[in-house]
Amino acid sequence: MTAAEVNAFLRQVYPELNGKEPDYHAIDVFPGGCTVRLEAGSRHIRPGGTVSGPSLFTLADIGGYVCVLTHAGADALSVTTNININFMRKAEPGPIDGVCRILKLGKSLMVFDIDIRNGSDGLTVAHATGTYSIPPKRIKTPG
Amino acid sequence: MTAAEVNAFLRQVYPELNGKEPDYHAIDVFPGGCTVRLEAGSRHIRPGGTVSGPSLFTLADIGGYVCVLTHAGADALSVTTNININFMRKAEPGPIDGVCRILKLGKSLMVFDIDIRNGSDGLTVAHATGTYSIPPKRIKTPG
Amino acid sequence: MTAAEVNAFLRQVYPELNGKEPDYHAIDVFPGGCTVRLEAGSRHIRPGGTVSGPSLFTLADIGGYVCVLTHAGADALSVTTNININFMRKAEPGPIDGVCRILKLGKSLMVFDIDIRNGSDGLTVAHATGTYSIPPKRIKTPG
Amino acid sequence: MTAAEVNAFLRQVYPELNGKEPDYHAIDVFPGGCTVRLEAGSRHIRPGGTVSGPSLFTLADIGGYVCVLTHAGADALSVTTNININFMRKAEPGPIDGVCRILKLGKSLMVFDIDIRNGSDGLTVAHATGTYSIPPKRIKTPG
Numbered sequence: 001m002t003a004a005e006v007n008a009f010l011r012q013v014y015p016e017l018n019g020k021e022p023d024y025h026a027i028d029v030f031p032g033g034c035t036v037r038l039e040a041g042s043r044h045i046r047p048g049g050t051v052s053g054p055s056l057f058t059l060a061d062i063g064g065y066v067c068v069l070t071h072a073g074a075d076a077l078s079v080t081t082n083i084n085i086n087f088m089r090k091a092e093p094g095p096i097d098g099v100c101r102i103l104k105l106g107k108s109l110m111v112f113d114i115d116i117r118n119g120s121d122g123l124t125v126a127h128a129t130g131t132y133s134i135p136p137k138r139i140k141t142p143g
Numbered sequence: 144m145t146a147a148e149v150n151a152f153l154r155q156v157y158p159e160l161n162g163k164e165p166d167y168h169a170i171d172v173f174p175g176g177c178t179v180r181l182e183a184g185s186r187h188i189r190p191g192g193t194v195s196g197p198s199l200f201t202l203a204d205i206g207g208y209v210c211v212l213t214h215a216g217a218d219a220l221s222v223t224t225n226i227n228i229n230f231m232r233k234a235e236p237g238p239i240d241g242v243c244r245i246l247k248l249g250k251s252l253m254v255f256d257i258d259i260r261n262g263s264d265g266l267t268v269a270h271a272t273g274t275y276s277i278p279p280k281r282i283k284t285p286g
Numbered sequence: 287m288t289a290a291e292v293n294a295f296l297r298q299v300y301p302e303l304n305g306k307e308p309d310y311h312a313i314d315v316f317p318g319g320c321t322v323r324l325e326a327g328s329r330h331i332r333p334g335g336t337v338s339g340p341s342l343f344t345l346a347d348i349g350g351y352v353c354v355l356t357h358a359g360a361d362a363l364s365v366t367t368n369i370n371i372n373f374m375r376k377a378e379p380g381p382i383d384g385v386c387r388i389l390k391l392g393k394s395l396m397v398f399d400i401d402i403r404n405g406s407d408g409l410t411v412a413h414a415t416g417t418y419s420i421p422p423k424r425i426k427t428p429g
Numbered sequence: 430m431t432a433a434e435v436n437a438f439l440r441q442v443y444p445e446l447n448g449k450e451p452d453y454h455a456i457d458v459f460p461g462g463c464t465v466r467l468e469a470g471s472r473h474i475r476p477g478g479t480v481s482g483p484s485l486f487t488l489a490d491i492g493g494y495v496c497v498l499t500h501a502g503a504d505a506l507s508v509t510t511n512i513n514i515n516f517m518r519k520a521e522p523g524p525i526d527g528v529c530r531i532l533k534l535g536k537s538l539m540v541f542d543i544d545i546r547n548g549s550d551g552l553t554v555a556h557a558t559g560t561y562s563i564p565p566k567r568i569k570t571p572g
Contacts, residue, residue, distance in 0.1 A: 013190055047156055053204050053223050058197040080196045081395065082368055082417065084227040084513040086540050086558060088533040103556050104517040108394060109367065109419075111515050113542070113556065127532050127542065129515060129558055131368065131417075133395075224538065225511055225560065227370040229397050229415060231390040246413050247374040251537060252510065252562075254372050256399070256413065270389050270399065272372060272415055274511065274560075276538075299476055333442055339509050340487040347482050366482045370513040 001070045003029050009074060010062070024062050029070045033101040033112075036063045037119075040093045051091035051125075056116055060085055060128035063100035063114045068132050071105055081109075083130035091126065095119030108134055144213045146172050152217060153205070167205050172213045176244040176255075179206045180262075183236045194234035194268075199259055203228055203271035206243035206257045211275050214248055224252075226273035234269065238262030251277055287356045289315050295360060296348075310348050315356045319387045319398075322349045323405075326379045337377035337411075342402055346371055346414035349386035349400045354418050357391055367395075369416035377412065381405035394420055430499045432458050438503060439491075453491050458499045462530040462541075465492045466548075469522045480520035480554075485545055489514055489557035492529040492543045497561050500534055510538075512559035520555065524548030537563055 001009070003026040011022065023044070028035040036059060038044065044055035061080055068078045097117050104111040109131055116126040144152070146169040154165065166187070171178040179202060181187065187198035204223055211221050240260050247254040252274055259269040287295070292312040309330070314321040322345060324330065330341035347366055354364045383403050390397040395417055402412040430438070432455040440451065452473070457464040465488060467473065473484035490509055497507045526546050533540040538560055545555040 048220065050222075053226070054197055054201040057200045057226075061196050077191065080230055082227070082229050083196070083200075084225070084370055084558060086225050086532065086560070087223055088535075088540055103515065103553055106517075111517055111556070113558075124532055127540070127558060129513060129542075129556060131515070227415060227513055229389065229417070231392075231397055246372065246410055249374075254374055254413070256415075267389055270397070270415060272370060272399075272413060274372070334506065336508075339490050339512070340483055343486045343512075344483040363477065366516055368513070368515050369482070369486075370511070372511050373509055 001029065001074065003027055003034075006066055006069060009069065024059060026066050027097070029066070033099070034063065034066045034070060036066055036098045036100065038096045038098070040091065040096050045093060048090075049093065051093065051096060053085075053087055056087070056091060056096070056126045057083065057085055057128070059096065059098045059116060060114045060126070060130060063098045064110070064112045064130045064132050067100050067102050067112050068110055068134065071102060072110060072134050078132050078134045081131045081133045083128055085126055085128035087126050089118075089123055089125045091116070092118050092120055096125070108136060110134060144172065144217070146170055146177075149209055149212060152212065167202060169209050170240070172209070176242070177206065177209045177213060179209055179241045179243065181239045181241070183234065183239050188236060192236065194236065194239060196228075196230055199230070199234060199239070199269045200226065200228055200271070202239065202241045202259060203257045203269070203273060206241045207253070207255045207273045207275050210243050210245050210255050211253055211277065214245060215253060215277050221275050221277045224274045224276045226271055228269055228271040230269050232261075232266055232268045234259070235261050235263055239268070246272075251279060253277060287315065287360065289313055289320075292352055292355055295355065310345060312352050313383070315352070319385070320349065320352045320356060322352055322384045322386065324382045324384070326377065326382050331379060335379065337379065337382060339371075339373055342373070342377060342382070342412045343369065343371055343414070345382065345384045345402060346400050346412070346416060349384045350396070350398045350416045350418050353386050353388050353398050354396055354420065357388060358396060358420050364418050364420045367417045367419045369414055371412055371414040373412050375404075375409055375411045377402070378404050378406055382411070394422060396420060430458065430503065432456055432463075435495055435498055438498065453488060455495050456526070458495070462528070463492065463495045463499060465495055465527045465529065467525045467527070469520065469525050474522060477519075478522065480522065480525060482514075482516055485516070485520060485525070485555045486512065486514055486557070488525065488527045488545060489543050489555070489559060492527045493539070493541045493559045493561050496529050496531050496541050497539055497563065500531060501539060501563050507561050507563045510560045510562045512557055514555055514557035516555050518547075518552055518554045520545070521547050521549055525554070537565065539563060
């Protein structure tokens with residue numbers, strides 16, 4: 001799956017994630033990982049002008065999901081079992097990129113991490129590690 | 144602060160968290176913790192009828208914030224530094240309660256955990272542990 | 287399995303965990319959890335007289351393992367997939383107790399948490415959450 | 430500080446970490462991180478020939494400590510506040526390397542992650558993220 005195919009799939013499966021202009025989307029898919037982007041606007045901002053923690057968490061969760069989709073098959077039923085996220089710097093409105101890396105792709109679990117960076121200055125604002133559970137049947141399904 | 148005072152404060156500081164009817168609110172405050180509730184409706188649901196991971200993460204984050212507010216002072220500038228969340232069962236639409244416990248309240252950090260349970264059957268659907276950083280000045284400020 | 291049976295099993299399977307006098311042992315097993323103890327002596331102490339983080343981590347890991355043993359069957363092949371641990375206070379030499387609670391016991395994963403407390407003053411010194419992977423075959427095996 | 434200086438310091442401050450031949454040591458220090466090594470022998474092995482989780486956790490903890498030492502000053506009193514570790518593959522006896530990266534070095538907290546890899550095949554066997562608390566006074570002290 002290409003980034004464009006991923007985005008079409010996300011729009012179909014998770015219509016509530018995005019308004020008319022998608023807030024969250026994939027911008028790159030590569031062997032062993034992907035890059036996802038949050039276009040952080042007013043609905044993601046907290047007092048002080050910082051992008052909210054839940055918005056960054058959502059980006060991490062989507063990054064992991066795009067890794068599953070593109071590396072284990074288009075299975076909308078895989079579920080997140082764990083995410084650990086560290087918030088490190090103020091995340092600023094505008095594009096925020098999450099670079100995801102698959103640490104393990106096993107039969108039933110995928111482990112990934114994601115560096116989340118301000119588009120403006122490239123600084124890491126958050127880092128997360130997570131696990132997706134992959135239902136046994138679907139691992140054989142072509143993506 | 145009572146739960147009602149907390150909710151008035153949250154509505155003022157985080158107007159974007161809730162629509163006209165608040166989705167997230169405090170229902171109890173007690174020494175060493177609090178209980179927060181998500182009224183999970185269509186905007187929190189994912190395919191398969193499950194409440195989304197980010198919605199449960201938001202509840203965990205708010206639970207920690209209400210603990211800071213009520214035990215360290217009404218400081219809107221305290222920030223989450225880490226949250227680790229495990230998702231364990233399908234979370235169902237309707238009320239979802241998060242019972243928060245302060246594990247440590249230090250000078251600069253507060254550590255808490257939260258059991259997140261379906262209102263319908265009382266089963267734990269997720270569990271999170273998190274840390275809030277408390278800015279030095281405000282620890283002396285009365286809430 | 288009783289706590290005594292668990293300790294006999296641990297001594298057999300993990301002889302290297304303990305010297306002649308066992309450092310780590312189970313002191314109680316109950317439905318949904320267990321209590322494990324570290325007898326913290328000089329080999330577990332760091333500069334400043336604090337029990338080391340790895341010693342507390344080992345107690346958390348053993349607590350989860352005792353939960354698997356006693357609730358899913360005596361399967362020496364189950365493995366830890368994730369542990370998140372927060373260190374909160376100085377842990378003191380002497381007995382340190384870990385009270386473990388099973389948050390989920392599924393077909394292939396067990397999620398637990400553990401409160402780790404000084405025996406001396408009962409204060410929580412660390413808290414961990416973890417996941418054990420349970421191999422499919424052994425879930426049916428009687429413990 | 431060079432890797433050799435770090436190792437001399439570790440031997441002095443943590444004599445219990447290592448036997449006559451050091452099990453844990455720094456092999457490289459570079460701007461923004463370091464590489465640490467566990468020489469995994471019989472005392473680190475679990476049934477099935479796997480290096481134990483606590484041994485890998487100890488490597489992660491030491492990796493973070495070496496980052497603090499070399500980037501924030503030689504302060505033996507800094508303490509770990511949180512570590513989240515994912516175990517992904519069987520870790521094999523022999524050298525196991527942990528490549529550490531500082532994600533944030535703030536006034537009072539340092540956040541890092543570490544990729545832990547088998548020396549034999551270079552595969553990632555575990556990944557951890559952690560936080561060290563840095564006491565206020567010592568941040569100004571030259572290392």
